[in-house]
Amino acid sequence: KAGVTQTPRYLIKTRGQQVTLSCSPISGHRSVSWYQQTPGQGLQFLFEYFSETQRNKGNFPGRFSGRQFSNSRSEMNVSTLELGDSALYLCASSLVTSGTADTQYFGPGTRLTVL
Amino acid sequence: AQSVTQLGSHVSVSEGALVLLRCNYSSSVPPYLFWYVQYPNQGLQLLLKYTSAATLVKGINDFEAEFKKSETSFHLTKPSAHMSDAAEYFCAVSANYGGSQGNLIFGKGTKLSVKP
Numbered sequence: 094k095a096g097v098t099q100t101p102r103y104l105i106k107t108r109g110q111q112v113t114l115s116c117s118p119i120s121g122h123r124s125v126s127w128y129q130q131t132p133g134q135g136l137q138f139l140f141e142y143f144s145e146t147q148r149n150k151g152n153f154p155g156r157f158s159g160r161q162f163s164n165s166r167s168e169m170n171v172s173t174l175e176l177g178d179s180a181l182y183l184c185a186s187s188l189v190t191s192g193t194a195d196t197q198y199f200g201p202g203t204r205l206t207v208l
Numbered sequence: 209a210q211s212v213t214q215l216g217s218h219v220s221v222s223e224g225a226l227v228l229l230r231c232n233y234s235s236s237v238p239p240y241l242f243w244y245v246q247y248p249n250q251g252l253q254l255l256l257k258y259t260s261a262a263t264l265v266k267g268i269n270d271f272e273a274e275f276k277k278s279e280t281s282f283h284l285t286k287p288s289a290h291m292s293d294a295a296e297y298f299c300a301v302s303a304n305y306g307g308s309q310g311n312l313i314f315g316k317g318t319k320l321s322v323k324p
Contacts, residue, residue: 097251126311136298136314149311183251185312197312199244199251 094120097186097200105206111172114203118165118186125167126197127159130181139182142167143189171205179207210235210301214315222323227286229318231273231299234280241282242300242312243273252298258282269293294322 098117106112118125126149127139138151142161159169165186171178181204185197215230233239240259244252256267263275273284282299296319300312 128312128314135316136300136312138311138313141311151311185252196242196254196257199253201249201251 097198099184099200099203103204106174107208110174113168113170116167116184122186122188124187124189126185127169128183174207176207210313212299212301212315214299214318218319220321221289224288227289229284229297231282232280233301240302243284244298246296289322291322
């Protein structure tokens with residue numbers, strides 16, 4: 094099975110622009126979560142989507158948004174980019190089976206640099 | 209609220225020596241606990257996870273971790289370090305909120321260096 098794929102792998106934007114990142118989960122996985130990784134703050138949860146609905150959200154401003162499509166693929170959008178948004182954005186997918194600890198499988202990430 | 213504390217941002221061991229990476233958690237509900245490894249310019253790879261089935265959890269590449277509720281700890285160990293183990297290791301906790309576990313809370317990470 095193919096793993097989680099994220100596109101693009103690298104992105105350079107300027108302040109004030111917006112950006113869209115894409116994530117394709119492992120086939121059959123229904124949950125997609127997004128995380129931001131920075132040297133200062135570490136790994137922080139952004140949001141989780143399941144069956145096209147956001148069911149968990151982290152403590153990020155409304156400039157960060159996402160969506161999930163019927164095929165479970167997900168996109169996240171950051172509007173009005175700030176320098177502090179420079180980070181590695183990781184996507185993770187999981188199968189979602191009730192009563193067990195689902196393993197999240199991570200993609201390689203998208204490295205966003207804001208100039 | 210849940211949290212994870214990893215003691216030691218950097219750990220250095222010699223090849224063949226014991227690896228011990230420390231993780232303490234805080235959770236108001238029975239936790240699910242995970243250890244992930246990240247190699248440079250890559251995503252996270254699961255090493256092992258605790259799901260309450262057994263307190264000693266064995267993972268890939270001879271890593272294991274023991275869940276100690278009384279100490280709220282979930283330390284990661286490996287009997288003999290290999291050069292290829294040099295990476296950053298993250299401990300994470302997830303709450304079992306009715307099956308929704310998409311929110312992992314990570315520790316700050318521990319960079320492991322292995323000296324020849």
